[in-house]
Amino acid sequence: xxxxxxxxxxxxxxxxxxxxxxxxxxxxxxxxxxxxxxxxxxxxxxxxxxxxxxxxxxxxxxxxxxxxxxxxxxxxxxxxxxxxxxxxxxxxxxxxxxxxxxxxxxxxxxxxxxxxxxxxxxxxxxxxxxxxxxxxxxxxxxxxxxxxxxxxxxxxxxxxxxxxxxxxxxxxxxxxxxxxxxxxxxxxxxxxxxxxxxxxxxxxxxxxxxx
Numbered sequence: 001x002x003x004x005x006x007x008x009x010x011x012x013x014x015x016x017x018x019x020x021x022x023x024x025x026x027x028x029x030x031x032x033x034x035x036x037x038x039x040x041x042x043x044x045x046x047x048x049x050x051x052x053x054x055x056x057x058x059x060x061x062x063x064x065x066x067x068x069x070x071x072x073x074x075x076x077x078x079x080x081x082x083x084x085x086x087x088x089x090x091x092x093x094x095x096x097x098x099x100x101x102x103x104x105x106x107x108x109x110x111x112x113x114x115x116x117x118x119x120x121x122x123x124x125x126x127x128x129x130x131x132x133x134x135x136x137x138x139x140x141x142x143x144x145x146x147x148x149x150x151x152x153x154x155x156x157x158x159x160x161x162x163x164x165x166x167x168x169x170x171x172x173x174x175x176x177x178x179x180x181x182x183x184x185x186x187x188x189x190x191x192x193x194x195x196x197x198x199x200x201x202x203x204x205x206x207x208x209x210x211x
Contacts, residue, residue, distance in 0.1 A: 001026040002058040004048065006033045007207035010107055010168035011068035012055040016207075017164045018072040020198035022079045026057075030209040033112055069103055072161060084161045095155050098147055098162035102169050106140035110172070130176065137169070137178050141186055148185040152192040159193065167193050171204065 003019065003026050005012040019026050031054050032039045039045060040052040049056040049066050057065045065071045076084040085092045108114070110133050118124045118132065144166075148154050154162040170190040173180060180187055193199045204210055 001060060002029060003027070004029045004031050004045070004054050004056040004058075005207070005209075006031050006054050007204045007210045009033065009054045010111075010172060011053070011103075013168035013171070013202055013204065014068045014103070014164050015055040015057065015071050016202035017167065017199055018075050018084065020201050021082060021084070021159065021164075021196075022075055024075070024079060028208065032209070069099065069161075069165075072164060076161075082159075084159070084164065086155065086158075086160065091155065094147070095160045095162045098144060098154055099160075099165040101140055101144055101147075102162075102165040106136055106169060109136045133176050134178050137173050137176075138182075141173075141180075141183050145183045145185050148189065152189070154189050159196070163189060163193050166190060167199055 001019075001024065003012070003015060005016065005028050007030075031045055033054070038052075040049075040054065046052055048058070048064060051066060053066070055066070055068055055071065057071050059065065065074055072084065085095055115129060115133070118129050119126070124132075144154075149156065151157040153159055154166060166186065167190055170180070170186065194203075200206065
């Protein structure tokens with residue numbers, strides 16, 4: 001398999017974690033999202049991913065998958081061990097809800113494209129953009145904190161899809177200096193995940209394209 005990735009992309013970060021947790025070998029190709037106007041807009045990559053985003057995962061049979069949650073659920077179905085979703089249907093729904101709270105509500109508002117639009121088109125100052133960024137993380141984390149039960153991770157004592165989504169979001173929150181002292185359960189789950197080699201290996205600073 002071949003993963004098109006960018007070291008700071010939260011979506012690519014999620015996918016790296018999932019591949020590592022599954023113990024799957026993969027090669028990497030690096031798509032720099034800001035250099036030269038963004039390499040994701042080049043025709044050769046647009047042919048791979050018409051949305052011009054990362055990640056893209058090229059399977060061994062040549063099929064191309066996009067969108068991190070779709071890729072991760074494919075990996076979980078194709079390679080069931082270790083499972084990334086609980087067996088109980090209600091618990092599966094709860095894990096998906098936490099994952100989507102992060103990946104579908106927080107992250108899209110703070111992704112590179114909308115931040116660039118705020119700056120380049122709407123002409124907002126960086127301080128205003130930072131306030132925007134903080135607002136959506138804090139609002140989302142306030143809800144997420146109340147959804148976390150007991151156990152090492154977000155949904156108990158086993159890593160799930162929710163944790164895979166959490167760790168990149170916490171990484172970005174810290175990078176942008178979002179205060180996390182109000183969220184002890186989130187901080188604890190992140191710390192537990194970062195004890196695992198699969199998460200450590202996927203971390204942005206450990207990527208070959210890290211700057």
